[in-house]
Amino acid sequence: MAASALRIGRFSVSVVKAETWVRQYTADTGRPRYAYPAYEDFRSGTRSGPLEDADLLAPVLLNAKPTLEAYYWLQSQLPALNQALERIPEDASLTDASLSPDLLEPLFGVLDGNTRWGVRMTTLSKVLHRKRPGFIPLWDGQVRACYYGTGAPVPPVQGRGSGAFAVAVATALREDLTADAETWAAVAALATEPAITPLRALDIVAWNLGAQGETVPVQTGSVPVPRP
Template sequence: MGGRSINVETAARWVSSYFDEAANRAAAVAKYGRPFAYPAYDRMATGSGRDDLNDGDLISPLLLNAGPTITAFYSLQSVLPSLLSGLAAVPPHLTLQSAVCDGRHRKLIEGLIGALDAPERIPGVGLTTLTKILHRKRPLFIPLFDRRVKACYLGLGDRYPMHPVSGRTDTTFFSTLAECMVDDIVRQPNHWAALKAEAPEGTSLLRVVDVVAWNLGTDI
């Protein structure tokens, strides 16, 4: 993944463990238990449809330890029309792979992530929180992002596909990251198919990608 690597067997154990609902629910009630966020985040019932965002959707990143703060919540409410417009432009069944292949991804990502680059920005909100909100609505198209995903793809040296660039917008960064993720997926189809098979039926490939990156992106 990006500039880091792990054998498929280890990655499969990560995926299987993360998506073990029974183990996660048991850990939630055990003293000192450390449950993973499946199915709490993935199945969080907010009462909204796939083309809508309500207050419950805006706080869904809390289940992934990614905020938002009160300030960020109000900020997100203020840009809901922009987010909904961007969401409406993305067909529900469009995969990131297909969008990158035909070059549609950059414009579509700009419609969703561009709010972070606007002059007024979104106080208290960054890529991590925003992608975790949007992924639940377009799980085939929007990857999840955090510092561990970033650690897999951005770094110094030739092994990393992305390098630090001063002044790069969030839209450009995320579009480039999406291209790098798709490159990993299409170059290793059998590996990713095997990893996806370790997750519950209906789990998107991008969710599996995130689980692997979250484990792999720790300091090694």
């Protein structure tokens, strides 16, 4: 039996609502309202290659404009980031049980100790996601509202580094994607040109949940996220 609702972290949403949000986000209306397809198409011819200077500007298309200092800091991290990216297959999927979310640790671990340059997981994830769109999650305040906090799939842990935090987030997202893999594949297929992955579809749905506050707690006692 097809799923009627999808789990998004501490919340659930009807499949109908999820489909509506993805259709709205990816619709070709002639007057683009969202980052699709600009973000997906940005430097599409070099997507499978290593990160380059121009790739560091991709977050602008997802409303996360890096500062000049952030750009220079990210530029200095390109060797480490590309070394870590090479360990992840180009077509990697977060639902592939043979691939560990631990592969994300060295990518986001570069953030540890970065207190000056203004780069956090939101900006870095939007740089990296394009390179491995089926494996590297996007992160922002709306997704955080669904997945992070006391009683959420990713609870606060004192002293946890950025790399370990990214692994915990990816693990939680993997659980939700694999719980209804066929449904997520169908939702993602609503975007046809360019195609998106189930992970990107989940991000679109989570963004709407966090932004609009239309949440239904999965667990008894969960507190709906207020509208930002």
